[in-house]
Amino acid sequence: MMAAETRNARTEVAAPALTAPAGAMGMPRHHLLIFVGLLALGLIGPFVLYPVFLMKVMCFALFACAFNLLLGYGGLLSFGHAAYFGSASYVSAYAAKAWGLTPELAILLGTATAAVLGLVFGALAIRRQGIYFAMVTLAFAQMVYFFSVQAPFTGGEDGIQSVPRGHLFGLIDLGPDRSLYFLVLAITFFGLLLIYRIIHSPFGQVLKAIRDNEPRSVSLGYRTNQYKLAVFVLSATLAGLAGATKALVFQLASLTDVYWTMSGEVVLMTLLGGMGTVFGPIVGAAVVVGMQNYLATLGAWVTIIQGVIFVVSVLLFREGIIGVLGRWLKKPL
């Protein structure tokens, strides 16, 4: 019931990846080139553009890639990923502010929280498939939202503000935007490479098999639920890493991070960039964040434009920007 035309089509596109010329780290050469290009962009970026904006793009790019790991490769549409992003953001902000933890520990703690939450919700959510799965994850995320509103430590509507950026390992002052920028760049790249590694591991191959035909994978002897839970937890954890980092960048954790609109935005980024592509979510995140930033004057129109992009993407553009580009170049991106 899950297998639909587009999914099959995408798998066919993905198949040549195995035969593409391999560069370093077992990566096809064009992927390696793109990663190097992204790194170069990342290094030049803060000298050209506003660093805070770039850090926001990177956090959301990581968030979208983590989400894409679940949707694009696991075939599971979570409509509640804000729960992991947001709870990690709250915990790391609280740890840094109230307990005075160093930034790396605060981020780790936030990420771990997201992992635990992902394990609990994931174990329940994978008991349903398809649209039910989407609704269940959405409902759990709403529960986290209500908890965040009420719990004393989250500060309710005020959120946790003026979070200290602190000193990395107790040594390097992250106060200036530039020095924090390079930490965020490092974290984002670590996350992206990890996701890339997961996708191209044997585990990733099994995931794709489950995505495309779950009954067949079951009959081949795979415990599909364990795979689904594993990818759910991984995705939630990495979403948490993005959220925890974001809390330090903006020195703020707020309800926006756990609200359903945030879950919707990450779906949009992934859809627009191209689900099931390696680089699509990064492009999608850049477009959506850029749009929010530069079109903020338009107020409610931003929501309308986002909605229209959703509709257009679903009707005409299901492969996303990078998916289409990959088809033109005849190379999976």
Place this chain on the structure above:
Amino acid sequence: MFELLGIPPQALFGQLLLGLINGSFYALLSLGLAVIFGLLNIINFTHGAQYMMGAFVAWMLLNYLGINYWAALVLAPVIVGITGVIIERLLISRLYHLDHLYGLLLTFGLALVIQGLFRNEYGISGLPYQIPPQLSGGMNLGFMFLPNYRGWVVAVSLVVCLATWFVIEKTRLGAYLRAATENPTLVGAFGINVPRLITLTYGFGVALAAFAGVLAAPIYSVNPNMGADLIIVVFAVVVIGGMGSILGSIITGFGLGLIEGLTRVFYPEGSAVVIFVIMAIVLLVKPAGLFGRAA
């Protein structure tokens, strides 16, 4: 006089009745979702926005054309239902050959567009809509003061829910519908226009949401976000009930309204999450939902 857990029984009856009123909205909305899901196999994320449209259309009818509540109760669902038909024909119908998740994404996008448009035009602070004069005031039931309008909401939603159940389960039209759910190709072969049946079903489900919206207009303020948070709760209701049965979604809707009402008395802080907690428990015990057929 005895007390139940520190609450006098009169107060408890009052609270149960109020729970039933909220349950009416859950029932109407989850019923609409279930009807649409049954035939189209999509989860209509736009449902909350269409509920909001119902309230807004009632407001517009009154303020631009001077049409009163009673006429709006019929007209608004028809108007919103027609927009639903257009949406189904132009957009949703293009997705039937794809994974159902695309339907969810499409209707989510539509919900953003509709809510955004209304927010742009009418702001977010809410517009007043008065209770119709025939239903203003209230009755003293001895254990509580029941506003007439709230009593009307419970009664009329029960009637509409049961009528829908009757049409689908007991009439010829309903039989076509149920058959088309099972095997659209076969039903088409018998000469029934299945695409039109699907379109009308969507229109009807949407009209139910709009009807709930008109009912809600005098109680809650009419504002563009009124459906956004409600729909998530209704999703949980649908997961708890399972969408396999019409009667099931009606019972689940009213039942969860009651439970939520009780939570408001005994543990008000938890009333926002109680339905989600029940959902988690149901997923553990009976993943297909209380009335659902195992997939």
Place this chain on the structure above:
Amino acid sequence: MTRIRNFTLAAVAATLLSGTALAETSVKIGVLNDRSGVYADLSGEGSVVAAQMAVEDFNAAEKGITVEIVSADHQNKPDVASTIARQWYDQDGVDVIVDVPTSSAALAVNDITREKNKVFINSGAGTADLTGPQCSPNTVHWTYDTWALAHGTGSAMVEAGHKKWFFLTADYAFGQALERDTTAVVEAAGGEVVGTVRHPFPGSDFSSFLLQAQSSGADVIGLANAGGDTINSIKQASEFGITQGGQAIAGLLVFLTDIHALGLETAQGLVLTESFYWDQNDGTREWSKRFAEKHDGDMPTMVQAGVYAGVLHYLKAVEATGGKDPTAVMAKMKEMPTEDELFGQGTIREDGRKIHDMYLFRVKTPDQSQGPWDYYEQVATIPADQAFRPLNEGNCPLVQ
């Protein structure tokens, strides 16, 4: 991100024509508020209009001060507010941010303003923390705060014989703070709190909680919530005949535009505290009439009035110091007494609190009202020296 008004041109042109320019100073004012959400009506575009009126009334151009006004929508979210504020200060050369309703957004802008050493004149937000634990040498809190509202409404209600209180509280930090402050006042004045119910935030159905309030035997139901929650609670209280049953409703955070949205039929009898009402004296009426002409006929709220008065006072300080150095301007603003048509004479305290009278109003019945926007009758004046939290009780680090 920002909407640039064609003020610069006009101001420059006027300067050239008048030819009396002294030292040329150019000032950029950022009006940051809610332009699409629940507080859009009480702040929003109206606050921009008010800021423009302040620039005109001050005759900035003739005094050699070029003023540019930019505005943006923070959507009531602290993250959006902090992003815009950072960008305005870092990149767009904004010198002063005004308005900023919503406590969470205001606290975010408060921090960034201090970090970047600029000026923040808050009018729209309620939180008394801005002049309490979070106080900043760069912030002025102009119009009102939750302490003032709780005290105004709380003590006046108890004095009027409403001694037994029941709170309907939004279950998050802000609602709890409002409840706590009011409880203290009520008890100090000899009243008692007979019950409290915490409702989820945001809520839509309050009937169950209102029923609990109704059966509690309280004289007055205090609404420790805000925005849409307050509007819905009042609406449903009227539906359940609570005011007809003899219980009074006290809104702890209600604005003129809320009453406008509710209609007098529903809102009548509600008691509330504000620092400005358009129909108070000739000065407020004259100004409000000019305001309404520029703003689709809508009367100003106290928040918009506060933006006007705050910008006016800031410009006076810029003129007096002959420049826009934030430290000097802030010192001047606190040193000079304030004076304007809307709030009369006042002062700005060391902790940034602007001090003026507050007023207790009761919402008129439909019969008493002469027409649109004729909503309030004044019940009492809370003199400036009692209206706000005493300087030594706020735990403001600047004061110790």
